[in-house]
Amino acid sequence: MATDTVPPSDTSDTSDPSDASNRRGDGYVEPTVDVPALTELLDGRYAEVRRTVRAQLVEHAGVLVDAEEMTRPEFRDRVRDVVVEMAATGQTAMGFPTEYGGSGDIGASLAAFETLALGDLSVLVKVGVQFGLFGGAVLQLGTARHHERYLADIVSGRLMGCFAMTETGHGSNVQALGTVATYDADTGEFVVQSTRPDAWKDYIGNAAAHGEMAAVFAQLVVGGESKGVHAFLVPIRVDGQPAPGVTIEDDGLKMGLNGVDNGRLWFDDVRVPREALLNRFADVTEDGVYVSDIDNANKRFFTMLGTLVQGRVCVGGAAINASKVAITIATRYALQRRQFEATGTEEELLLDYGLHQRRLLPLLARTYAMHVAQEVVAAQVHGVFSGTLDPDADPDLARRELESRAAGTKALGTWHATRTIQECREACGGAGYLAENRFAALKADTDVFTTFEGDNHVLLQLVAKGLLTAYSSEFEEMDQLGMVRFVAGLAVETVIEKTSVHKLLERIKDALPGGDGTWDQDAGLLDPDYQLAMYRFREEHTIAGVARRLKRGIDSGLNPGTVFSQVQDHVIAAARAHLERLVLEAFVEKVATLPDGDNKVALNLLVDLHALGGIEADRAWFMEHGRLTSQRSKAISREVSSLCRKIRPLARDLVDGLAVPEAMLRAPELIGAERGSIA
């Protein structure tokens, strides 16, 4: 379909279904979006929870202004107060058991948390630190003795705590931590000690001001033997002063999130009772015997870490929701701001410029896609942690799938936020630079999302590792070096391409509309089967390519570190390809289940824009791998532009469907008059 055959988009912001001009030459009829129904669809199973949180955000909207006007100490206290007030409504602890003040609904807790990201993100992160990280560690790694003693106070916010894992010398490589907890059988205590100059705990939320206790991750030493990383509950503050042996330093001003009191912790001969060990997966008996149901130390470590997967899911979801704020402001601005006369009569609305459509609308489509992808991973968390999985399902496999998907969705979601917020800021010009217009906080606060709860690049390598597992189940518990060595020993040639045509790919090719030889048939561009086949082809091909390259490198006598270093960008590409396929699949499936109607038509435009936009962005790869001719590649670009023009008149409704409360947008001069508030 050539550009010139598509009628120009309607430039008015309203659409009248009875207006014949909505009918397009190629049979496309511009849909009339039912905004409340769209919101209902996105809100899904937890619509009530999300509405409650949105109402709470509006109630506390003043905190957005406080973030700008208060001093740092004042704002930290203000954020704590808001968090405690919110805690009183129950919305921050829905994932905890009912006996401790929770709702026992993990899915609800995820929905509540990610919705909080429409508001001030210091509040969000403080909630995450207190209830997700600290509370989550006590709940997931502790046992009844910890639950009974602490959970009710944690849930209410009476006991504020820290999650002290990260050390300055070791961010993502947790197994190399330098804090040690040595069991002293004589006193029945653990002695917690920071052992290396670079082994202080850093960037720990709640540490600088409010935390009284920390879940401290340390190398456990029993009887002179190291047992790997375990978590301990260590009081860090008594009556507002650092506990004996604990040194606390403020991390000081940060790029953003300055309502969260991040700090550093050092431990020098800090003694805690034996019961301070969070002993769900391993314990030390009074007389100093280490016991665990999990024999393999590596497996034990990853099992512990695995219980903390919710943190990643939360960050990914929060990032996606923060993107909604940015895309809503920028789209509404583009629908009221005029600049330059193009037609000679009146200045044009920004969103009537093709370039502006190209800048914003694919991000809008991707925001929808990521929302749906997040819904899938959140449902997986709920299934795994609530024990509501299909009884026939393999729980280990489900957990592994969840970990991979959580890591990947977090990476994609947070990068999406960084990109969307930046593009939307620029699309609002100088006005986007003023704090009252939200972008300053959105940008500064979300920036760290790409690196906390696991650096995105490290997470994608984790995802890739899981994918290579498909070549052998033995990959599972290997470290990076082990993986390289293992791959070198694999008979990978038997499963991957020998010539330019890959065996595994044949079945994908067969799935394409019209089968082999029809890659260049225009008709298929908007066919979800074609779109998915392209994504699957890329995924399979890149994963096989990594395995092949690893083997070839080792075979040629290079050392494994060098091989991995050289293959690393392929590893990342393979993980991304896998994740993009999952996102598209989730989005296609979600929309496919809808009853026919205008909302489905509108959402299918977003699916197409997302799918083809993704192919367009990586069209070089598809051409290099013989899956796109240059003609078809150009046709895809034209189709993307055409889809943008079709979505243009629906843009306001589509951002309204995201249901960001007006009070969270602020930016009165950017967004123009209200059309009725959403809360």
Next chain:
Amino acid sequence: MATDTVPPSDTSDTSDPSDASNRRGDGYVEPTVDVPALTELLDGRYAEVRRTVRAQLVEHAGVLVDAEEMTRPEFRDRVRDVVVEMAATGQTAMGFPTEYGGSGDIGASLAAFETLALGDLSVLVKVGVQFGLFGGAVLQLGTARHHERYLADIVSGRLMGCFAMTETGHGSNVQALGTVATYDADTGEFVVQSTRPDAWKDYIGNAAAHGEMAAVFAQLVVGGESKGVHAFLVPIRVDGQPAPGVTIEDDGLKMGLNGVDNGRLWFDDVRVPREALLNRFADVTEDGVYVSDIDNANKRFFTMLGTLVQGRVCVGGAAINASKVAITIATRYALQRRQFEATGTEEELLLDYGLHQRRLLPLLARTYAMHVAQEVVAAQVHGVFSGTLDPDADPDLARRELESRAAGTKALGTWHATRTIQECREACGGAGYLAENRFAALKADTDVFTTFEGDNHVLLQLVAKGLLTAYSSEFEEMDQLGMVRFVAGLAVETVIEKTSVHKLLERIKDALPGGDGTWDQDAGLLDPDYQLAMYRFREEHTIAGVARRLKRGIDSGLNPGTVFSQVQDHVIAAARAHLERLVLEAFVEKVATLPDGDNKVALNLLVDLHALGGIEADRAWFMEHGRLTSQRSKAISREVSSLCRKIRPLARDLVDGLAVPEAMLRAPELIGAERGSIA
């Protein structure tokens, strides 16, 4: 050249020229970089000026901390004080005539300004507002009566002023401003009036606190007739209070640059004497007759604006220098931070990971390239404004070329800064998020660079307009609509491709190594002629494509606004292609002039990485246009990785060559021990 045939890079940070391991199999010998000579080369003609400014920055390094610790009003005053202190050294006004306290050297003033960007950027922008924008308007648009009365006070900082052009309703579209200055012949005064609700001046630096006077851009009305936008000197503050009829509002907290007091200005019946008109290009006689040497109103307007081109050149240069700070910190961090064991003995340095090399080193290469490109445009400014052009050169043409290049370099330089700072921040993990490590300020402060002094997308359209001029000199003074109409009337078919092979392209093709049919010959990848031919091909093809699309759209009966909207992304692509060619050409030429030696070898690696990295990034386009086979495209990607490995051992020297003073890096824990300070 396949990846596997390249020996792995040396992983140590030092290189010993006598060490045989520096000799590589393919004849490449790892160079020993002479860092001081490299700095001398980059500093160029204005080495002394740059050294002075670097020393001044170190002297005032405390302002980087003040930015974090002071309240907003305190910090604004602090920044003003630093600016006035710097002014006393003469470094901030080198472009002004000597009789008013300047050095009469425009090139020196640009070098001094851009070097300031290594330090606090509020200081930089305050300098830009006072001496560049306000002082520049008085100097360039005023005449002796203004110069004699004001320049000495402006140069010393005794008279602080504003450049009041931008209005909230109109950012980049200056011709549509809503402030009006009506000549009242009875009193011999201009009456300045904000006429529309959206016609307040906004984001005006120096307005909220320190400015006493403003160069106000307003529609001049004489005898009831509008004469277009002119500039007037209007007192806005008397004894610290707003002048009668002037309303001033603070823009409040911004994302960054909070040491600059941006504000809003409204004018209500503000009377200024006839002499307040900056009358270099047009004047009003006492009895109310409008006189100008330039007949055409449009041309007059663009001539006025043209004199202000230095602002754009300054912003571009500042952005490039801010990038140097970011890439230096991230590279040095990557050379001391270890993470994960890849080889099983010790954790690897971050920069030994292929992915990390891929993330940072192309940005390092591009920082060098942009520095050189900036040097070229700065020299053009110097030539045009100092009257030192070749006497045979056409001054109008030189001015037009300068305007285009200034606009384009500003766009590329500021986008480069945004991208580099973000990637470097992420590459430093959580530590990059702490304010003391510089990224918070770098990111927040530079963010607005992409949209101020002309939105980058608007600037690229300006560049494209200039390029289309090649199809006819009549394009010159046309507005967007005029351009579209004009193109529709052009016999463009006579100059652009009729088939898939373009006539204009033939000569480029001829310039390729080996001539026609050798596009796929591996040998040429590192040949600058090949690289430049690729860039030129893209440029010619995209420009011709825009002209063709404009014509086709008009011919098919669409309205010009719609056509332009649909072609806009091609317009942007054409401008980018043009600019990328200019940048590469400047970089290639600069390095080619060097005497043979190790520094030249090192810089040629950067040229190759920059050139091939650029082709790789846009390889889809080259494949779509038949200028890259998929095989060769993959070969380029391998070569880019190989170049990264070659540059890896030189990375520390190459960032040291950028000569960012240690005190400007801060980040003591990120950058490790000093190797001797640079100031």
